[in-house]
Amino acid sequence: MSRFVPPFPPYDPKDPKGFSFETVVKRWPIILTGVINDILSRQEALRKDATLSPEEQDAAVREGVEIVREISRIKSEMSRDRPMPEIEQDDGPSVEEFNRQLRELGEKATWFKAPWLYAECYLYRLIRSYYAKTKYWHQHDPFLEQKIQTFRSSSTAIHQLARTLLELDSQKEELLGDEDALRVLFGEMLHMCLWGNATDLSLLTNMTHADIQRLQTVSKKEQAERGQYILLDNGDLAWSQLRRSHDRVDMVLDNAGFELYTDLILAEFLVSLMGVKKVVFHPKPLPWFVSDVTPPDFSQTLSFLQGIDEGSSGELNVIASRLQERVSSGVFELSVPLSTKLGEPVPGSGYEFWTSPSAYFYMQDEAPELLENLSGSSLVIFKGDLNYRK
Numbered sequence: 001m002s003r004f005v006p007p008f009p010p011y012d013p014k015d016p017k018g019f020s021f022e023t024v025v026k027r028w029p030i031i032l033t034g035v036i037n038d039i040l041s042r043q044e045a046l047r048k049d050a051t052l053s054p055e056e057q058d059a060a061v062r063e064g065v066e067i068v069r070e071i072s073r074i075k076s077e078m079s080r081d082r083p084m085p086e087i088e089q090d091d092g093p094s095v096e097e098f099n100r101q102l103r104e105l106g107e108k109a110t111w112f113k114a115p116w117l118y119a120e121c122y123l124y125r126l127i128r129s130y131y132a133k134t135k136y137w138h139q140h141d142p143f144l145e146q147k148i149q150t151f152r153s154s155s156t157a158i159h160q161l162a163r164t165l166l167e168l169d170s171q172k173e174e175l176l177g178d179e180d181a182l183r184v185l186f187g188e189m190l191h192m193c194l195w196g197n198a199t200d201l202s203l204l205t206n207m208t209h210a211d212i213q214r215l216q217t218v219s220k221k222e223q224a225e226r227g228q229y230i231l232l233d234n235g236d237l238a239w240s241q242l243r244r245s246h247d248r249v250d251m252v253l254d255n256a257g258f259e260l261y262t263d264l265i266l267a268e269f270l271v272s273l274m275g276v277k278k279v280v281f282h283p284k285p286l287p288w289f290v291s292d293v294t295p296p297d298f299s300q301t302l303s304f305l306q307g308i309d310e311g312s313s314g315e316l317n318v319i320a321s322r323l324q325e326r327v328s329s330g331v332f333e334l335s336v337p338l339s340t341k342l343g344e345p346v347p348g349s350g351y352e353f354w355t356s357p358s359a360y361f362y363m364q365d366e367a368p369e370l371l372e373n374l375s376g377s378s379l380v381i382f383k384g385d386l387n388y389r390k
Helices: 019-047 054-079 095-108 116-132 144-152 155-170 172-176 179-195 199-204 209-227 235-244 258-274 295-308 315-329 351-355 360-366 368-375 384-389
Strands: 248-252 278-282 332-334 379-382
Touching: 019 054, 019 116, 019 144, 054 116, 095 116, 116 351, 144 258, 144 295, 155 172, 155 258, 155 295, 155 315, 172 179, 172 258, 179 235, 179 258, 235 379, 248 258, 258 278, 258 295, 258 315, 295 315, 315 332, 360 368, 379 384
Parallel strands: 248 278, 248 379, 278 332
Antiparallel strands: none
């Protein structure tokens, strides 16, 4: 079967007025500078790491220097629209596919001429290749500190969502008997998860069942205001689908930190109030687009939530324990083992497709096992702009 060719050209960064041009000129250099700064900061920590011998400390620092050299070179070549080099083979996924597509680009295989989607995926895979071939940096996520700091800054909203979920719990019997009210809450939960913050659920705090019923009128106005920022809202179709079938929901994740927390809150709502039996979360195999969820991020998020109010009987501690129990019981499931390391292959899963350069209409050819797995879901939720672009 010949490879599908879309009937329209891929978007590239040649238009100075386009967002992709700004991405290459401004965003990518800033991201690369951040990676360099992370290495320099990590090198200072390595020099003080008592678990390493002086010889090991020196070796780790030298590896960091080499990564900085490679990234600085790419940053310089990017600004000059130089040819994009092939990615050196490592122990991670999709190198051959990236290089195959790079060769197919021919003269367009430069930073300002290559298709934007391919080039942005290629950049993160190239960065990963510099870490993958080292001994002391092999499992280092250059974006981890940013993810952690962003999550820590969301403490107020984290507690608010936990409080809201417990209040909905107290009204569970009434809500299960009121289809219209439950539908409104479902819509609010989708918007909360879409925006990745607690603002959309602020009206639900300390509300009675009667208040929630009145929200049905308020919600229409709220949704109309938010609608101007939404290209297409198929929330009603999602509701109808889940009322027909709710054995399993899959979530193809986007950002770690607070957004992942909102994903978990949505999943808990689906299980506790809409009868969904299982929620499967799909992370990325590699550090990707700065903040995307990896398997280590998923586990660390659960640990972080349990540690915030450790030893207390507060709302967040209750919710954090419940989320952990959902994972332990298999109601919440990561699509790969929780212990999966960065870049580690998971045979037979198609997991590596999430960080391939290919759009999703190639999934059937390149990751048929992944497509078959997703086809068994009642509803698949794709999070974030990269999933939209793909």
